[in-house]
Amino acid sequence: MSHRQPVRVADRHAFDTLIDARSPAEFALDHIPGAINCPVLNDEERHIVGTVYVQTGAFEARRIGGAMVAANIARHLRETLADRPENWKPLVYCWRGGMRSGSMVTWLRLVGWDAQQLAGGYKSFRRHVISQIDTLTPKLDLRVICGATGSAKTRVLHALAARGAQVLDLEDFARHKGSLLGSLPGVAQPSQKHFETRIAAVLETIDLSRPLYVEGESIRIGRLSLPLPLVAQMRGAPCIEVAAPPEARLAYLLRDYAYLGDDRDALADRLGALKELQGKETVSRWQQWAHEADLPHLFAELMSLHYDPHYQKSQELHFRAWAQRQRVAAGDLSDQGIEAVAEAVLKLA
The missing domain is CATH 3.40.250.10 (Rhodanese-like domain)
Known part of the structure; x- marks a missing residue:
């Protein structure tokens, strides 16, 4: 035959x-x-x-x-x-x-x-995967969802997708939330190749005449690197900032990262990586809270001392259109609050 x-x-x-x-x-x-x-x-x-x-x-x-x-x-x-x-x-x-x-x-x-x-x-x-990323990425009408730590950006993406918007969920593909504490318990990150395969599979289905919403990311998510053409396109894309007050962000983080209290030793160990930036005394206090599973105090100080002070400068560095960003106010980040943010984002388009 x-x-x-x-x-x-x-x-x-x-x-x-x-x-x-x-x-x-x-x-x-x-x-x-x-x-x-x-x-x-x-x-x-x-x-x-x-x-x-x-x-x-x-x-x-x-x-x-x-x-x-x-x-x-x-x-x-x-x-x-x-x-x-x-x-x-x-x-x-x-x-x-x-x-x-x-x-x-x-x-x-x-x-x-x-x-x-x-x-x-x-x-x-x-x-074919590499070619698709190289060829299609420069044609994307990206809209970058930004916001300080705890602004529920990933959940906003999900709410946008539920409304029929085109979404590229990089943290889902990377199996990682993108921050120091972003690794998921019991979930290994995929290979770099599989990460890129997932991205290319979405790009092949995109209607290039419509916006594609993506969360503002640094060049790495955990140990995985974003494809350079995608980084370049994100850096020049319009930004939409989810603006939520600190108390709303803290409440959201306590829900979204509640599992970190399940392995207190692992949490304390990961916080050790911040000693050079924050000093031994501060990190020792954070590690004590980790061992006690005192997440409200820990997350509040991580926001106020570690993440928030660098937020503005980081966004200006990463996104050229940051100064012209559009802002969506979020009074709270409950399920209903996140739905309202998604509605407001779609109205901007």
Whole structure:
């Protein structure tokens, strides 16, 4: 049975299922959105085949690897793919569009399915992601949501999205709230590549004639870096400042970061990073409050001594249009208050 020409990345949406034939570790690092993982070699098997290739040679590696690939494809046919109909049309990819995806396509076509192979594999998709970010970002009509710490900027984004506005939620993609205390308990950040994949997937769906709302971020969110074209576009974009009083912001932070009191030692440890900026005496007091789970005192001083004094200068440094920003007053940051802010932001557009 002859294979058709490999499929281009841009044509991947024409298929019923995307199958990633790489190992689970490769898949976890990054994959095409919506793909399912049907590895033809698992992580350990891939290591074994690589070792045999180095120590013994290509033929022995192919013989041993071939047996493993056949067994794994048989298992996928019995299990994951057992309920697929006769007219099912999958697109299969591996790292470079080589032997792993080729082997699976061969077997799926022998069964009778119209299976095809992605040209260039994951590497071609990765080039596509970078190209999409580079090409689409300068065309975006960005509106940057700014505000002092505790201004519920992320929740405002969610409220905007619920009203049909276009939103790019970078902190959701980064699995991090963007501040010193922004790591989420039990949630690891994704790889840099997967972060960029999530961004590109949104950009592909954007109507460039409509605004895209994004939270004002620094160049890094946790350990992840924003793509430089996106940083450049944000720096020149119009700013909308959510202006809420300190007491409203403190009340919001106590709700939004309540989980920090669950691991007091970890919280105190993270605060230690501020000793050089704030001095040992101040940070020791903060660490004591952390150990006591006294979040109201801790958050109030973090706002007044650490975050708020640098806020204005930071915004001026990061956003060229800061002086011309539009302000939306928020008397409170309750659920109803956040909804009112979102309504006011949309009226500005």
